[in-house]
Amino acid sequence: MSVLDIDALLEDPQTRIIVCCGAGGVGKTTTAAALGLRAAESGRRVVVLTIDPARRLAQSLGLTTLDNTPRPVADINHTDGGSLDAMMLDMKRTFDEVVEAHATAEKAEQILANPFYQAVSSSFAGTQEYMAMEKLGQLRVEADLDPENPRWDLIVVDTPPSRSALDFLDAPKRLGSFLDGRFIRILAAPAKAGGRAYAKVFSAGVNVVTKTLTKVLGGQMLGDVQTFVAALDTMFGGFRKRADHTYALLSDRTTTFIVVAAPERDALREAAFFVDRLDEEEMPLAGLVVNRMYRVSAPGLSAARALGAAEELGDEDSTSSTGGWERTAITQGLLRMHAVQAEIAARHESLARRFVAGHPDIPVVEVPAASGDIHDLVGLRAVGDALAGK
Amino acid sequence: MGSQLPSLRRRPLSLLGMAPEAGSVRDTDWDGVRLHIVTGKGGTGKTTVAAALALALAAEGRRVLLAEVEGRQGISQTFDVTPLAATEARIAHAAHGGEVFGLSVDAKAALLEYLQMYYKLGRAGGMLERFGAIDFATTIAPGVRDVLLTGKVYEAVRRRRDHRAKGPGAAPAYDAVVVDAPPTGRVVRFLNVNHEVADLARVGPIRSQADSITALLRSPQTAIHLVTLLEEMPVQETVDTIAELRAVGMPIGGIVVNQVREEILSLDVLEAASRDAISRQDVAADLTRVHVRATDAVVNGLLTEARDHAERVTLERDEADVIERLGRPTYRLPSFSEGVDANGIREMAEMLMAQGMA
Numbered sequence: 068m069s070v071l072d073i074d075a076l077l078e079d080p081q082t083r084i085i086v087c088c089g090a091g092g093v094g095k096t097t098t099a100a101a102l103g104l105r106a107a108e109s110g111r112r113v114v115v116l117t118i119d120p121a122r123r124l125a126q127s128l129g130l131t132t133l134d135n136t137p138r139p140v141a142d143i144n145h146t147d148g149g150s151l152d153a154m155m156l157d158m159k160r161t162f163d164e165v166v167e168a169h170a171t172a173e174k175a176e177q178i179l180a181n182p183f184y185q186a187v188s189s190s191f192a193g194t195q196e197y198m199a200m201e202k203l204g205q206l207r208v209e210a211d212l213d214p215e216n217p218r219w220d221l222i223v224v225d226t227p228p229s230r231s232a233l234d235f236l237d238a239p240k241r242l243g244s245f246l247d248g249r250f251i252r253i254l255a256a257p258a259k260a261g262g263r264a265y266a267k268v269f270s271a272g273v274n275v276v277t278k279t280l281t282k283v284l285g286g287q288m289l290g291d292v293q294t295f296v297a298a299l300d301t302m303f304g305g306f307r308k309r310a311d312h313t314y315a316l317l318s319d320r321t322t323t324f325i326v327v328a329a330p331e332r333d334a335l336r337e338a339a340f341f342v343d344r345l346d347e348e349e350m351p352l353a354g355l356v357v358n359r360m361y362r363v364s365a366p367g368l369s370a371a372r373a374l375g376a377a378e379e380l381g382d383e384d385s386t387s388s389t390g391g392w393e394r395t396a397i398t399q400g401l402l403r404m405h406a407v408q409a410e411i412a413a414r415h416e417s418l419a420r421r422f423v424a425g426h427p428d429i430p431v432v433e434v435p436a437a438s439g440d441i442h443d444l445v446g447l448r449a450v451g452d453a454l455a456g457k
Numbered sequence: 458m459g460s461q462l463p464s465l466r467r468r469p470l471s472l473l474g475m476a477p478e479a480g481s482v483r484d485t486d487w488d489g490v491r492l493h494i495v496t497g498k499g500g501t502g503k504t505t506v507a508a509a510l511a512l513a514l515a516a517e518g519r520r521v522l523l524a525e526v527e528g529r530q531g532i533s534q535t536f537d538v539t540p541l542a543a544t545e546a547r548i549a550h551a552a553h554g555g556e557v558f559g560l561s562v563d564a565k566a567a568l569l570e571y572l573q574m575y576y577k578l579g580r581a582g583g584m585l586e587r588f589g590a591i592d593f594a595t596t597i598a599p600g601v602r603d604v605l606l607t608g609k610v611y612e613a614v615r616r617r618r619d620h621r622a623k624g625p626g627a628a629p630a631y632d633a634v635v636v637d638a639p640p641t642g643r644v645v646r647f648l649n650v651n652h653e654v655a656d657l658a659r660v661g662p663i664r665s666q667a668d669s670i671t672a673l674l675r676s677p678q679t680a681i682h683l684v685t686l687l688e689e690m691p692v693q694e695t696v697d698t699i700a701e702l703r704a705v706g707m708p709i710g711g712i713v714v715n716q717v718r719e720e721i722l723s724l725d726v727l728e729a730a731s732r733d734a735i736s737r738q739d740v741a742a743d744l745t746r747v748h749v750r751a752t753d754a755v756v757n758g759l760l761t762e763a764r765d766h767a768e769r770v771t772l773e774r775d776e777a778d779v780i781e782r783l784g785r786p787t788y789r790l791p792s793f794s795e796g797v798d799a800n801g802i803r804e805m806a807e808m809l810m811a812q813g814m815a
Binding site for chain 2: 090092093122183186250251285286287288291367372395398407408411414438439440442
């Protein structure tokens, strides 16, 4: 098994973007925050983009409001000249900003007031992936505004809690295929001046489609959708260019993906899918982090041996004349507890080994489970040490 | 299963504000509920719990549909059957002649079916497909996908066994529908999507469809169950999700505390371990007598493990208290050290039945 060398990755000035991805509940956000902190304390100028952090983890980074603005994290060690900013994605505000940046003031106002736009930008699933991508692109541009003195030289991104880890990767492409599609032009057509004539360019199918849409959606909703699409139409070019640009950024050699998994069947299966997919797309993969590996403190004692010893002590107690009191109860308890923990540890190891056997070329690092939850910089530093194999 | 902490006793049924339906075979906490929605933070095992609940509900000859809405094929992997399709197929037999059917709800299939059922589209359906309208609706247009997925679930709940039969007396196609829903972070948005749509479509067929779905999801026929572990983040998400569900007026179901570890050490041993008050000499002497080499590494290792374990148990107790304060019916399922397979699901189903969830 090759070992994922986190410190080499973080110290390499060529590493400009690290994307943490994986199934929900595996500790992606914690990993992203720990990587950012470790990089910052080794001298990098880092910004961590989190999507939906747990409250106490967010607080540990000084993130109390969801305001879309990177803010410095207090109490980090600056002696190596690094810095750490953190931010939480505000999906609606990001969308609004895109509209404002790409449309005239009058048009922007019209779009922002459209009921369909308001629903799309604030409450619907799927928008989060687009906006996470958009934000990443923006941060990268902002980082490089002054190439001599970049505000950040490393962006660490936590991916949205998607249906699947792949959604994040697919968002720009989906947007692109939509913008290239005929359907968008049908939607936009009737609202345009001379829409009828425009529609004639297509087959008579357009009328069937429009009629069906009216039947299904109802005239009023179709009207809102069309106004929305027509209003966005002028800025689609910019939107599309940026989506393409961000996708290119992801496959760039200055970007690297870290897949995070927990030592569970489902999480490792999702990790395997993601690793294969990144490979297919020729995306740069640094390796796999297997989080929360259970470890025992007395590894020399096997589960079977511990159980056997506990039973022997039990026999000894039952045949001795100490009046029913289990003299060795404490030692028996320790041995039985150790046996259970050693079995969990063995299962975690076997799951991790199975992944390695299927993906022998992927560097892996295992992070031991902490006995409590992580919600302060001390805890994040400890995770950082574990990630670096220290 | 290990000894139950007193703080997690089941709530009495009367607190649920629900009268058990007359004529039901067994008294359960959720009599009268036909749509069970199971959510939980990622990694809490919501798919296995949904599967176990479906098996439990199917006991005594009932028909239950178990549906997943995220195309992950978690259900087929759990039951170790071939991947589920967008059509319903039987995946398991429950005790005493019950049946569980599986369905991986597919947005595109649901849309085409919906259009065919309500609009008899014929040629226009194919046209919509050719012009990318179907792809647009099911993959790109945000929200539409969720409307279709919840719409299909609605259809399955409302379907009659005999499709010509009408009226409240007609037997439903399924006695219950269990949904392996999106995780806690997204579930409220997923379930509330029809309400959002209703704001957009002020009149018309979409509006009336959305209103019907919203009405079902907010009725006493629906229960949204939450799966958690005794860890801080899943419990916090459970608390947050319950507050969100309450805010939008959706019916909150029970809480399933999953992967509860068996309690091996007694309270006084845990307490001694956390104070470092266990005698090294005694432990070493015991080990030596049964021929375990009592090196410092082994003895200190065991004591460190005990101390870490005591710390975890304290955290778990705190989280159990948080859950108790939520005042919901609570069910506990043990940790399966080898992971959960099809037999494990059956064991879990029996435990849920014994605790009154089904």
